[in-house]
Amino acid sequence: MSTATFVRPEPLQGSARMWGTVALSAATFMNVLDTSIANVSLPAIAGDLGVSPNQGTWVITSFAVANAIAVPLTGWLSQRFGQVRLFVTSVLLFVLASWACGLAPSMPTLIALRALQGFVAGPMIPLSQALLLSSYPPALAGTAMAMWAMTTLVAPVMGPLLGGWITDNMSWPWIFYINVPVGLLAAFGAWRIYASRESQIRKLPIDAMGLALLVVWIASLQMMLDLGKEYDWFHSDLIVGLGVVFVIAFAVFLVWELTADHPVVDLRLFARRNFWGGTLATSVAYGLFFGNVVLLPLWLQQYMGYTATDAGLVTAPVGLMAIILSPIVGKTVHKVDPRRYVTFAFLTFGLVLWLRSRFSTQADMFTILVPTVIQGIAMAFFFIPLTTITLSGIAPDRIPAASGLTNFARITAGAMGTSIVTTVWENRAALHHAQLVEYVQRGSEATQQALQVYRSAGMNAEQALAQLNRVVDQQAFMLAANDVFYASAALFMLLIPLVWLTRPQRGGAGGAEAAAGAH
Template identity: 75%
Template sequence: MATAPAHVAHAPLEGAARVWGTVALSAATFMNVLDSSIANVSLPAISGDLGVSTTQGTWVITSFAVANAIAVPLTGFMTQRFGQVRLFVLSIVLFMLTSLMCGLAPNMTTLILFRAMQGFVAGPMIPLSQTLLLASYPKAKAGLAMAMWAMTTLVAPVMGPLLGGWITDNISWPWIFYINLPVGFVAAAITWGTYRNRDSATYKVPIDAIGLGLLVLWVGSLQLMLDKGKELDWFHSSTIVTLAVIAVVAFAFFLIWELTEEHPVVDLSLFKRRNFWTGAFATAVAYGLFFGNVVIMPLWLQQWMGYTATDAGMITAPVGLLAIVFSPIVGLTVAKVDPRRYTTFSFLVFALVLFMRSRFSTQADFWTLMIPTIIQGVAMAFFFIPLVTITLSGLTPDRIPAASGLSNFLRITAGAMGTSIATTVWEDRAALHHAQLAEAVVNGNTAASSAMAGLANSGFSAEQVLGQINRLVDQQAFMLAANDLFYASAVLFIMLIPLVWLARPVKGGAGAGDAAAGAH
């Protein structure tokens, strides 16, 4: 990147201005993070309303995530062009506009298009909210500023499923997008009023258009391949083969171009640093595993366990409770404790939670389903801050925005891919279990025979009896498939631990202060 003009350091905000500034920045972040989780529990309703399968419905989540991932590395370039404050407020206004368009979408194709646009314009919001917040507080209070910011990003995933479920059950799903309008308006107005005289210097820097084009091409092709694979029978389809070839070729060209370009859209030289690549990959894979399981849980509860969107939201929401309690402690102690230890602890707790879920049965009650979610909050608290500390350790301040952008790009892309892979594996395993269970439902099987006789005596016709039995077989098959997925994810979390220990020890918490600035 070209060297920026001399940076004008503004004095920290004081009193009421700082309070209002913090509220506005937090509200914008809250709205952004809320939108990445609010649609999860509403998927069955959206899919049903727009007449598509829930597998196609997951595009509502993945299109947002992929576009968001592509926009994040561009934040540095766009900040230099427009200035931090102008870009941040523009991002909020465009986010409100695309939210309105999502709510008004008449069919699934337009909804996916508008969600992609919404994800793209949301890209600069999170990195810039951190930058502006840190500039609002004196250096000594940077830890406090980031702890408050982290609270917002942890409360939003709790509120997302609850709000999404309640709105879907009581109003209608478009309102999960419309609620962004009042929040966005307040956030944009206060931010502009408080920060407009504190904007960063702007200068024209060349855009790496070819690098950006190749980035969109390979990420888009790869995600499309993962999303459509199940539907088109994977590599038996010429479309999937074509997408795979495009993704591989575009990725190869992207690597060559970015390593030789003077102003690359993504600074790949960061991968020369051991702590950067170990931290960034551990974060990406763990987040992909976590997010894939987060999407499967409400789908399973609503489709096969008879839960309403509100109840599914209540089971998935408490993940933030213990995270809110433990995050400030982690933030304050990460400089004193080896962050690799904290990350190892986090992965072990994630593995424990997923192992508990792999023991679920169709008889599992509300509390059995909820307890692992509550415990997962502990893993969340020890996940982000230590991994960001490892990833950004030893970097000079001028490289932190690029490193933060690149690691966030990897994390968000992994989340989108995790969603596609998890839903595909879940359905494949369910088909396998269905076939195995159906073999057992033969007349010689006493349990099956007595169940059929019982249903026939209740006045069901022969077709209705088979329909009921098939529904039970389906329910068991999807439950066993979910168990397989949870168990495999638990094993993968344990296998990730050695990767974290490849990182060099972070000396005296070096980078911890800067790490806070690049968290999430």
């Protein structure tokens, strides 16, 4: 999204434009990579720092929540300090935070540093778009955004592969250290090329109260979701307290933002049917998608015996079909009703999750890989058309605020989806474990046969029982994962009518510049 009103500089020419595109793309790649590279490394990080893998999901959610908070501030910060200065500063701070993450001695420290990393990363993606668009003539804006979008699609493919390989062959801190050389080169290149093209600077008031309330309600909600399973939910005074803080802060936030002269979040945009329908569909769908993206490698590594590298190989192809199909979708989205594309995307997501809901503990790598490849098709038809719907009919001067708000909602939903999915998975596993144990009685013939097999393999009675319990655990978490996949498929189906409540306008806002903002 464009983030400041200024006289458009002349497009870059020749090698300057090429190297400018490379520098901006490298920074974007590094940022998006960090949303997925830690997924397959969670068990290793959690084991090394002495917490459970599900507690390790804080490494992902803290980054996402802080990133979501920073996105609405990008417009004010860029007008206050300049787009180029803010972008380069954001990249350099991201490098510093990444280096510190690799040195983190404990999980609380790592979570705090990941939150810092997410916060300073907030301006990078919207500003990389704005600077890239200023580098190309208007006639090539679509080409520029297609190249930018390809970067954001390649990164999720590389993230699990790179994260898995680094975790297995080096050590998990290196998933953060690799940002250092990439970030330094991106910052140096961007400053050399864009420093002379700085945007106008204006002193604008900031909605400090709105920002404070935003931080309080998001932080309390996310902490409630992340800590709930450890503290037995609302049987705990801590969780009740966090719930009360969230409700009060959110209610005051809504009233304040609707009456403020310079709100940090323009809630009046929700008066538009296309905007609220598109934003809600985007947020729920992304929450479901991201929650399942985190769940799959956790299940594979904890209960299917996969290494981090193998889990990365299975989850990486999610972007392959998206890379192939996204340019086609971008070129045709204004010729076809975007609601048809989104409907196709949600039906495909539903198919993928339904296929996963039929997995068993005997599933081979090919069986697990097929739905992941198909999911890339859904991704291609999901982001660009939904952003086109969401921003349809909005005046150009309100596009930055609208794009920032829908991105804020999407990123927040991704963090919430991660917490909710892992919590439901654990709860369903406990239920299935209790049900399965009822069939494992010492007197039953099947139990005796299983114990006899283990004893004949050289185990004593205690070891045989422990092995039997591991098998029950594996089955319980497999059945629980199936439940989550099936419920997610059903929710994608329920989102389809919501999409058809919108009335996208042909040729309205949400073109090449806006569409890329969904990523």
